[in-house]
Amino acid sequence: MKHPIYLFFILFLAFLTLGSCNSQKETTTTVANPEDSLPGRKVMIMYPDSTPNIVHFYKVDSSGNLTNELLREIRYYKNKKKYTDCSFVTVKEDSAYHAVKDGPAFAYHKNGKIQTEAFYVKGKEQGEYKVYREDGTPLYEGHYNMGERDGEWKFYFKHGQVAKWGFYKNGICSGKWIDYEIDGEIIRTIDANDTTIVCNDCPKCINLLKRKK
Structure with a gap:
């Protein structure tokens, strides 16, 4: 008669253990946004459903009070995913x-993938600058020097092949530029001077395009 009771006791303990494991699993899968608890956080604007739209992070003084010195700003889509995240x-x-x-700056697509990676120094782009499509493939990349395009820039086809390659100097397209076919074959090579329209979006090219109209 002892064996049925003993077996029932073992099954009861197993049931309790399984329930405890499931409870623990459910608890650990619910993770709060760690940025919500960072010091200096202040929600500036909210959506109608009370989720944050714009959040600022301010410097905190020795007493734990917020100062007027903004350190970071995060903007959110309505789906609660980040839209931009910039240091100030x-x-x-x-x-x-x-x-x-001032410092790292990121923009995001609605699907959560990075749209733009940049770095700022006192309000001006500085150094490496990258822009991506929604699927994560590169759209274009290059360098800035105190807010102006400078150095080598590359523009890409959808599948990652280089579509256009060239250089900027002080924000103006300069020197040799190359346009490519999707298979890598060169379409044209052009010298970017004061009279040629090459990149279509630097101040020189924009002025030349306006004159054509």
Whole structure:
């Protein structure tokens, strides 16, 4: 008669253990956004459903109070995913203080993939700059020097092949530029000078396009 009771006791313990494991599993899968608990966080604008639209992070003083020095700004889509995430610094201009981008800056597609990777120094793009399509493939990439395109730039077809390659100097397309077919064959090579329209979006090319109209 002892064996049925003993077997029932073992099954009861197994049931409790399984229930405990399931409970623990459910708890660990619910993870809060760690940025919600960062010091200096302040929701500036909310959507109608009370989810954040624009969130600022301010410097905190020794007493734990928020100062007026903005350090970071995150903007969200309505689906609660990030739209932009930028670092800031407070600078003084004309006797007034205001925040400008300074440090890493990211923009995101609605699917969560990165759209833009950039770096700013006191409000101006500096260094490597990359833009991606929604599927994560590169759209174009290059370099900035104090807010102006400078150095080598590449523009890509949808599947990653280089479509256009060239250089900028002080924000103006300059030197040799090459257009490619999707199979890598060169379509044309052109010298970007004061009279040629090459990149279509630098100030020189825009002015030349306006004159054509």
